[in-house]
């Protein structure tokens with residue numbers, strides 16, 4: 001079985017709040033020098049889902065990590081290899097410098113076609129930069145693959161894949177004919193850490209680099225559809241009334257009085 | 269140029285569903301700028317009664333036949349058909365599991381554009397503008413797309429519910445039936461919410477990592493009962509198994525818009541605030557006065573929740589008793 005995992009490199013979202021600035025004139029985010037770039041967290045979970053499938057299967061298994069991004073995105077592929085992926089593809093071309101979801105999906109779909117017989121494509125539910133959740137499902141549509149989004153568990157047999165997901169009011173399970181595409185959500189749970197042995201081996205694993213021409217993309221597919229008209233940081237409300245009293249318990253009681261006085265507790 | 273607006277609700281939602289009413293408000297506004305009609309896609313075993321949608325603000329109903337709960341594949345096919353019948357449509361869906369899953373495939377099939385989790389959509393001349401949170405809810409982007417087709421999923425609780433439009437009885441357009449061949453649903457379990465659903469609750473008490481364990485949620489449940497509300501959570505307690513995943517509020521959890529939101533032991537990350545930032549009043553209880561949540565809160569209490577919350581409950585109880593004695 002051949003599984004392809006789509007991984008994107010993003011600015012570390014966990015430490016972004018304090019440092020994120022925006023240059024509104026050019027609609028670009030500005031990060032302090034050295035802000036760490038990481039594999040998008042949901043993509044780590046997609047890779048984890050692939051590794052779990054391999055752990056549970058006796059079948060021959062190949063896991064390819066695929067990214068589209070600048071030269072530096074190679075680090076995300078290296079991380080995937082160190083975690084246990086067998087090989088990697090870097091979709092790299094200046095034509096992708098300001099790629100939107102549309103262009104990215106077409107380029108990744110072309111890369112998957114070139115990769116050959118992929119049985120299962122796994123991706124994150126959304127990349128932690130634009131938080132769109134579009135690219136992977138776009139790839140599924142372009143390649144005409146059945147898909148399920150927001151998986152919390154993925155099991156694959158030779159012909160089909162079983163996908164469980166969390167709903168607002170429960171759970172549901174699907175079975176898809178392969179080849180198929182599944183996007184993975186955080187409910188999948190903890191991901192493994194790279195171990196020393198795999199990290200050593202990773203250095204020798206193959207990383208292919210494909211450009212737009214090699215992927216046979218035509219000019220139409222290479223045109224972005226989104227124009228970023230504005231990018232900004234929203235205003236905070238910043239109007240906090242501090243509840244002040246000697247002890248924490250007294251502050252709790254005072255809060256009740258304030259909420260009551262301001263009639264902020266809706267009648268059931 | 270003109271464009272029709274097509275609303276694709278969740279399966280089973282009708283003209284009385286709050287989310288649908290909000291989408292109708294937005295759709296009517298867009299239809300006015302785009303000089304188009306407002307349609308709604310309805311799936312079901314039997315055709316809907318157009319009278320049930322009379323006065324809702326909808327001009328036509330696209331009906332797709334499906335037995336039982338539709339599969340994602342059928343939804344895409346039916347929505348594509350409806351969007352093609354409409355004149356170069358702007359398609360609006362609620363930003364829910366089903367909506368967020370459907371929108372990208374629909375957009376690519378229609379050879380159009382898509383924006384997910386929008387907080388505003390507008391039509392200007394020959395373009396559609398979508399405003400949405402990005403970078404974990406820290407930033408906002410305004411995307412501009414050529415007029416249509418454009419597919420947008422829209423967050424709940426932003427638009428007013430549409431007022432009644434006197435007497436308009438929508439036209440019914442039958443799209444035929446749709447099937448799924450490559451996917452089946454093999455199980456679906458629903459858990460009934462103990463009290464009000466988070467999406468509908470007027471009061472929400474939400475707990476975070478600061479609760480320190482599952483027991484903290486017992487205390488929050490008491491507070492919620494006193495306030496007549498529901499209990500929610502940040503992502504951390506859900507991931508740690510202190511509470512069900514369905515309680516998660518935020519960018520990748522539920523979007524909620526209660527009158528009163530009490531955040532207990534929650535730091536106020538952009539990811540979390542993206543799901544609750546539109547609550548009317550936010551109250552924060554946190555032991556760290558520097559926590560970001562206080563920048564969004566109307567009332568702030570600094571302290572250990574284990575001391576603050578029991579006193580809050582006790583005082584609320586005595587105030588409630590006093591006011592019920594008065595009335």
Ligand SMILES: Cc1cc2nc3c(=O)[nH]c(=O)nc-3n(C[C@H](O)[C@H](O)[C@H](O)COP(=O)(O)OP(=O)(O)OC[C@H]3O[C@@H](n4cnc5c(N)ncnc54)[C@H](O)[C@@H]3O)c2cc1C
Pocket residue numbers: 013014041042128404475476477478479501502503504505516517518519520521532533534535536537538539540543553554555556559571572573574
């Ligand atoms: C791609 C992505 C998507 C995400 N999506 C979501 C999402 O949808 N929803 C979400 O919530 N998060 C989401 N997150 C996680 C988010 O970034 C934060 O990590 C998370 O919201 C933090 O949860 P928290 O506030 O409960 O925990 P923390 O940030 O650890 O905050 C705990 C708070 O509790 C306070 N505290 C500690 N002890 C006490 C006490 N005894 N009494 C009172 N206060 C106390 C502390 O001062 C602190 O402020 C996402 C993250 C990523 C990367």
Ligand SMILES: Nc1ncnc2c1ncn2[C@@H]1O[C@H](COP(=O)(O)O)[C@@H](O)[C@H]1O
Pocket residue numbers: 006007008009040042043046066067068069101104108122123124125126127128130131132133134135136
């Ligand atoms: N540039 C990229 N390279 C590889 N995978 C990507 C890229 N962009 C998006 N994806 C995949 O598609 C998912 C959804 O991305 P997005 O639509 O950008 O939120 C991500 O979690 C990745 O799995």
